[in-house]
Amino acid sequence: MKDKIAFLVAIGNRIGTGHYRRMWNVNKYFRSKGVQTLFFAVSEVNSTQLEHEVMQLDELGQLKDHLIENKVEKIIIDIPALYYYDPIFTTIRSLGVQITWINDSAEARIQAGEKLISCSLNFDSQQSDDYVFYGLKYVILNPLISELASTQRMIQPKIKKVLVSFGGTDPNGITLRLLNLLDGMKGIWDNNLEIDVILGSSNIDLSSLHTDKFPYKMYVHQYIQDMAGKLLSSDLAFISGGMTMYEACSLGTPSIIINQNSEQNDEAASFHNRGAVYNLGSYNQLNAVSLHDAITHIQGQTIREQMSKEAKSLIDGKGIERIFQIV
Template sequence: MVTRVAFRVDASLEIGSGHVMRCLTLADALQAQGAECHFICREHSGHLSKLIETRGFAVHRLPLERNGPETGAEVSSEPELAHARWLGTTWARDAAACRAILAELAPAWLVVDHYALDYRWETAVLTGLPGAAPRLLVIDDLADRRHVADLLLDQNLGRQAEDYRDLVPESCRVLAGPHYALLRPEFRKWREASLSRRARQPRLQRLLINLGGVDKDNVTGQVLEALSVCDLPGDLEITVVMGAAAPWRESVTTQTKEMPWFTEVVINVNDMARRMAEADLAIGAAGSTSWERCCLGLPTLMVVLADNQREIAHALVENDASLTLDLSELQATLATQLAVLSKPCALIAMSQQAAVLVDGDGRDRVIMALGSMSQEELR
């Protein structure tokens, strides 16, 4: 198996925490097999370097550039990437800084999970390293830019390898769809109990709200306000999960005290699988957490918080695995969708449809792909 792996990934108030969290899921599995994992992260506002370190991984921090990415930007005939601003600098500067770190680490694999990086950064980083260049795994959701990857993972529903045909080398292996969803092993562990409970107890008693680790626009507060005037069971219990970096955390905590039902706020939970398994309904973002909810068959009302979540939301609705909420008409759509799910048969049907999509073994499949390609290189 590979012995050293480097991850280039960021979190911030704008980016959110999902990219780092799924990379940590992969790093945990690699570490369990004896790999030494290193993270390269820029110190954006809301970065998660301390969290990564508490999980047992080294973090090589890239300082935040106070002058912004425009100063000294490289000249390019190609259009700027849609998410270029997420990098906080130019791709060339980022590549130079990362290449110096990688020259010291000499990893067997480089994992890149960043919408602001493409083949130009990848080529610049991998060219000129002493010794053999690492193999490259790209984790993506957008299929909107070129890569020079050896392996590419896009875990989103409806995604097909064909979507990357003109974006990666012919030799690149593409892992597409939620069959490869990067979930922590506790979701697979709780799957059977979660599905069994839903089949025999389809009623709304526990509501779980999780709109990302950051929720910079306080959508959580909007949801709570809309919920407060809905007709819901008197014994309802609401749990709001937030990240420590969430800027509206104190405001939401104050707001929960005015709710008609018992409502609690929990921060940086380490038992999300259990909480999802015990919940009857979730209100959540249409991001990578969608696959955790599907694995546990948790019926969900989704909120699209970013453009890159629209495809996920559309695919889940098309598969009858979730319903969406319109933020522009939140009160009306929330009441409508709750009415749809008020019938026990509706909760059961949605749970079953969601569970079919994700079995919880995706991380192991990705690890097997990494291992098999590493063995091929040794032969």
Template sequence: MTKAVFRVDANKEIGIGHFSRTRALADEIKNLDFTPVFVTKNDSKVIELLKDSEFEIVKFNGEAENQLETEIEAILSVCPTLVVFDIRSTSHELIAALKKYGIYVVSFDDLGEGRYLADIVVDANLSEEKNPKKLETNTRYLLGEDYAVISKECRAAKKIRRDEKFIQRIIVSCGGSDPSGVTPKVVAGLSNLSTDVEVELILGPDFAPSAKLNEALLNSARTFDIVESPKNLFERMRKAQLGIISGGITLFEAAFLGLPSIVVCQNIAQLKNLPKFEAIGGIINIGLSSNNPILNLTPIVRSLESEEKRKAMSRALERLIDGKGVDRICGAIMEVMGR
């Protein structure tokens, strides 16, 4: 079988969304006679996340003085035909070193100089008009929501029927690590929400114990259901009537599942994801968490009590994200490789 390297990292600072996306693509690409191998830094959360999987992991020292050479050596040690990057920015030197050996390169959300040497750049957040092309090369750009990667687990959850009549359950999911500490603000912001509504707090696999969260829970007038790293996250999202989420990968997953959502962004990059979702009326955009020391969420939740309003939001989101992004990306890879 042909080896395909997935070069990705995960930690509390950058979250685990990049890993989740590459894992979803790796699961699909196995069916196309590729053997996926993950290459990651030796202190990356990826190692723990894959410990019980069938995937091979190659580690390298991300703190080495000659990190670039060490990274290239780790990738080349696999002898891959294809390398998929999800590290947000690649250098010209890195990609050039791989292209010298005739390796095909795919890169996600890449705004580095290496993108101009890649065979394929995938960015569900960009449109053709906003794509920063400084050089005219043979790179193929797969841009927009049609290329959002939705995992097979998320797609499977779509078959669950949602009871849309009343808001019975709100799910709060702020990513795998919640680097900006959105969750405690959400707890405080829902403190006076009716206890007739269940609120589930999803704590991701890299969520660190938080004194702020404990304080917010103790000071709240209501209770919250705390769920740590659930394996059935997507089923829970499908059953909820409303989401309070961050603007990363979770936004696309929630949209595919037709979950009307209030979105609080962890960073500027997430904020840039929102205009199209907001324009179709599928979400309520709160903006950056750092700009909102207090989230007054209860009035917003009450404004969404109308079943018809939430149904309209749900249908708009489902039309935007059809869940076929992985198939389109795999098809483009096979075309570029002439397979």
């Protein structure tokens, strides 16, 4: 592939970092194959949180001059639907730049010659063609996680280590809400239980938890590099129905899902119906009763073994390779 390719993502406190994270992984793979790439982000967050090669845009209109100056032939776009009607896309088409859309909800309004890739389970049964590609086989994973996706997963008799991670920004404060509920559930787990809490850029204030009196051992991490290791070493994960859910499933980590938005909830519900995760629904539905029921349900080793096996069967970790062939 000799074309010069640009990537365009959106990132922000409300949007989160999922679009950026997965496209950066695709970008690294393309570069490893000798492809010249440029990476653009419409961003609300501090530039120190992004790789230094990322060119930040205050608004999409700034993209035109970059595409012309760098003679870009193709662009891969992974942004929320709220941006789809921006005039920049008419401009991109007028420049003759070929567009590939990455959209889990298959909402992008593609025109002749453009491509759409949707990795949602909700579209797994739909027929792909030369321009539209559906299904979980296009799920984009961190390369480190992809390498481990074929590893056999051993499920322990008891839950001894739990992971809590709700994305790079956690816009709805699920982390603190969950931990406060767990604080009131003394006795549901052994007192020796360890909880790893992963924070992103949200800088959640955990002081209200009185961690010195928290009933379980809690370790707080920020900006960790080895998410694969954390998922593999955890007996259970509390996460949202985005990128991390796909990663946890590929590694066979039993997971309870609490979602940031309706799109995540729709996807997590489909995984729940397949027995791959336990979906608790939207963040604003989270309560002590439903949480207690979910934890009680997932305590048994057999349940977690079945969940792990089904989850691993859904995602093989080769999505980036397939996207490379499509583009």
